[in-house]
Amino acid sequence: MARNPERRAALLDAAIEVLADEGARGLTFRAVDARAGVPTGTSSNYFTDRDQLLSQVGDRIFVRLTPEPGSVDTAMRPEPSRELVVELMRWLARRLAAERTCYLGLFELRLEATRRPELRDQLTKVLRHDLDLNIRLHLEGRMPGDADTVRLLYFALTGLLFDHFTVPGLHDDRELDDLIETVVRRIVPAD
Structure with a gap:
């Protein structure tokens, strides 16, 4: 090899x-x-x-999607608030849009994981770790809301980006930043 x-x-x-x-x-x-x-x-x-290729593609996607060291700390510096959550979600969406190919590849891997238990286990482990990290950062950063708030934001952003990348004309009357703000205002409790 x-x-x-x-x-x-x-x-x-x-x-x-x-x-x-x-x-x-x-x-x-x-x-x-x-x-x-x-x-x-x-x-x-x-x-x-091919299974090894798929597995290593998954690893590579997560390497490419991982933010630069220190960038999360920098983004979390302002005072915790719903407005900061809006900005963090927009920052995340911009980062993922910059890696559109990786994000689409991840969607494809997730679909393939429904047929490949080993790939499903790997993706579950990595995505669970990422979600747990986001929950921990949210709670430790004293952001408004709880662990379920972060889960709902995760579901919403995943769906918004799926639409944005696959059927961009679906929400043609609304900009992604505006939709993110609406989602955050509806999910995250007031300061």
């Missing part, structure tokens, strides 16, 4: 693009090699099978 970490990352990034553009059924070693611009057969030197 090949051990060039830069090449592995490039192959995984290409796999994310294939996943986002063609779905899980289009994710083949040949498609990844073509997207990465490497000779046919290169991916099979890095991944033993």
Whole structure:
């Protein structure tokens, strides 16, 4: 098995693009090699099978979606308030929109996980860790609301971004920032 970490990352990034553009059924070693611009057969030197590729694509997506060190602390500096939650949700939405391909790839992985128990277990573990971290940061930051507030915000933002990325004309009369503000004002208790 090949051990060039830069090449592995490039192959995984290409796999994310294939996943986002063609779905899980289009994710083949040949498609990844073509997207990465490497000779046919290169991916099979890095991944033993498609399941391993899917698993490592999931890991790579979460690496790319993880904020830069210190950026969360910086974002949480202002006084806790519902307005700060609005700004944090907008910041998160902008970050995810900047990684649109990763986010679409994650949607595809989630669908594929309904058919692959190992992938489902991996995604559940990572998403649960992320949600637990968000709940902890919210509570420790003395933001208005409780753990269920964070869960509802998670559900709302996931749905908003799913619509935004897959059927962008659905809410054509409303900007994403405005929808986020409405969601936060309806879910997060007043200061």
